[in-house]
Amino acid sequence: MESIESGSFETNWSQVFTSFDDLGLRKELLRGVYAMGFEKPSAIQQYGIKPIVEGRDTIAQAHSGTGKTATFSIATLEKVDITKKVPQALILAPTRELAGQSKAVLSNLARFMSGLSVHCAIGGTPIDDDIAAFHRGVHIVVGTPGRINDLIRREVLTPATIELIILDEADEMLSRGFSEQIYDIFKSLSSEVQACLISATMPSSILEMTSQFMRDPVQILVKREVLTLEGIRQFHIDVDAESWKIETLLDIYKIISVQQSVIFCNTRTRVEQLVEELKKQKFTVVCIHGEMEQRERDAIMREFRSGTHRVLVATDLIARGIDVQNCSLVINFDIPKNKETYIHRIGRSGRFGRKGIAINFITRDDAEMLKEIERHYETEIPPMPENISSLL
Structure with missing residues (x-):
C-alpha cells in the first residue's frame, strides 16, 4: 500500500476528487449534496465515493464525524437505477438509531431525485409497514440485520436484485454478536454482489476476514496514530x-x-x-x-x-x-x-x-x-x- 493524504491514510486507490463537481454525479444528486450545505468533499469523500460508484469492493475507514455516511450515501444514490423499482442496495447498521440516521441522510441527499424510494427496516416497528413499502417499490433498503433476515425469510425482500451491500460500523457488524446474521444475509445474495465496509475502527482480525467475501477491495485506512481524533x-x-x-x-x-x-x-x-x-x-x-x-x-x-x-x-x-x-x-x-x-x-x-x-x-x-x-x-x-x- 502507498501512503497518501499527508500520511493520514494508507490506500491502494490513487484517484482523488477535491470537488463534488468533478465526481460526475447526476445533477439532481449534486443539487442535493449542495442543498445539504456540503461545499467540498471531506478527505474520506475525496477518496471513497468514486470506487464505490465504479463497482469496486471497498473498505473505508475514517474518523468519526468526517462524513463517512455521506460517502456511501452519495455513492449509493449515484449507482441506483430509478427506472427499476426493486431493491438494488442494502445498507446494514448495528443499531436502529444508526439505521434511521443513515436513512435520513439518504433521503435528504435524494430530495431532488424524483421517484427514488429509500426504506428503513428495523426491529421495534410494525413489519406490516415494511411489507407495504416493498409492495409499493423500494430502491434502497437501510436496516438492522435481524429485521432484514426476517424480511428475506418471508420473501418480502428479494435478495436476487441487490447489487450493492454496505456494512456500516463494519467491525461491529462482523463481531460475534452479528456475524451469524450477516453470514445468513450474504448467503442469500448473488455471489457477484458488491460489498463495502465502513467504520471508524477496522481491527486487523476484521481485515483478515474480508478475504472470505470481498474481491480485491479498495482499501482506504486511517493510520492508528492519527485515529484518536485530532480535534x-x-x-x-x-x-x-x-x-x-x-x-x-x-x-x-x-x-x-x-x-x-x-x-x-x-x-x-x-x-x-x-x-x-x-x-x-x-x-x-x-x-x-x-x-x-x-x-x-x-x-x-x-x-x-x-x-x-x-x-x-x-x-x-x-x-x-x-x-x-x-x-x-x-x-x-x-x-x-x-x-x-x-x-x-x-x-x-x-x-x-x-x-x-x-x-x-x-x-x-x-x-x-x-x-x-x-x-x-x-x-x-x-x-x-x-x-x-x-x-x-
Missing part, C-alpha cells in the same frame, strides 16, 4: 473509588459550561442510577439504552438533537455514528470495556472538525485499561488540567 482533547481524572464519581461529575459541571454533553456508562442499571442522581441536582437530563421501546428511544434522540436537554446519559447504544452537532463534551463515567469502543464514544464530540473534549473517570481498577487504550492508539491521555473551561 478532541482527551483527559483523565483519578477518582480512586466508584463512590467518588458522582461528586467528581458535579464538580466538573460547576466549572464548565457546554451546550450539550454525553455521559457514557457501561450498564443500563448504571445509566438509570446516574440519571436519578442528576435529576435530584436539577439537571435537564435524559437517558437512552437498549431496553427502551423504540418509540421512546427515537423521541429522546429527537429532543436531544433539538437542544431540549443538555445532558444525555447512555450505554454504548449510541457510541457509534450518532451525530449530535452541538455536543462538545463526552464523559466516560465508566471506562469502556474494550479499546475499540473508546474511539467511537469520544467521537460523539468534535463533529466535522469542531473542538471537543473527552474526560475519562479512572478508578484504581481502571488504570490498566487506560494504559491499554493509550498503547493501542499511540496517544497520551493526561490528567485533566485546572483550566479545563478555557479549552471549550
Whole structure:
C-alpha cells in the first residue's frame, strides 16, 4: 500500500476528487449534496465515493464525524437505477438509531431525485409497514440485520436484485454478536454482489476476514496514530473509588459550561442510577439504552438533537455514528470495556472538525485499561488540567 493524504491514510486507490463537481454525479444528486450545505468533499469523500460508484469492493475507514455516511450515501444514490423499482442496495447498521440516521441522510441527499424510494427496516416497528413499502417499490433498503433476515425469510425482500451491500460500523457488524446474521444475509445474495465496509475502527482480525467475501477491495485506512481524533482533547481524572464519581461529575459541571454533553456508562442499571442522581441536582437530563421501546428511544434522540436537554446519559447504544452537532463534551463515567469502543464514544464530540473534549473517570481498577487504550492508539491521555473551561 502507498501512503497518501499527508500520511493520514494508507490506500491502494490513487484517484482523488477535491470537488463534488468533478465526481460526475447526476445533477439532481449534486443539487442535493449542495442543498445539504456540503461545499467540498471531506478527505474520506475525496477518496471513497468514486470506487464505490465504479463497482469496486471497498473498505473505508475514517474518523468519526468526517462524513463517512455521506460517502456511501452519495455513492449509493449515484449507482441506483430509478427506472427499476426493486431493491438494488442494502445498507446494514448495528443499531436502529444508526439505521434511521443513515436513512435520513439518504433521503435528504435524494430530495431532488424524483421517484427514488429509500426504506428503513428495523426491529421495534410494525413489519406490516415494511411489507407495504416493498409492495409499493423500494430502491434502497437501510436496516438492522435481524429485521432484514426476517424480511428475506418471508420473501418480502428479494435478495436476487441487490447489487450493492454496505456494512456500516463494519467491525461491529462482523463481531460475534452479528456475524451469524450477516453470514445468513450474504448467503442469500448473488455471489457477484458488491460489498463495502465502513467504520471508524477496522481491527486487523476484521481485515483478515474480508478475504472470505470481498474481491480485491479498495482499501482506504486511517493510520492508528492519527485515529484518536485530532480535534478532541482527551483527559483523565483519578477518582480512586466508584463512590467518588458522582461528586467528581458535579464538580466538573460547576466549572464548565457546554451546550450539550454525553455521559457514557457501561450498564443500563448504571445509566438509570446516574440519571436519578442528576435529576435530584436539577439537571435537564435524559437517558437512552437498549431496553427502551423504540418509540421512546427515537423521541429522546429527537429532543436531544433539538437542544431540549443538555445532558444525555447512555450505554454504548449510541457510541457509534450518532451525530449530535452541538455536543462538545463526552464523559466516560465508566471506562469502556474494550479499546475499540473508546474511539467511537469520544467521537460523539468534535463533529466535522469542531473542538471537543473527552474526560475519562479512572478508578484504581481502571488504570490498566487506560494504559491499554493509550498503547493501542499511540496517544497520551493526561490528567485533566485546572483550566479545563478555557479549552471549550
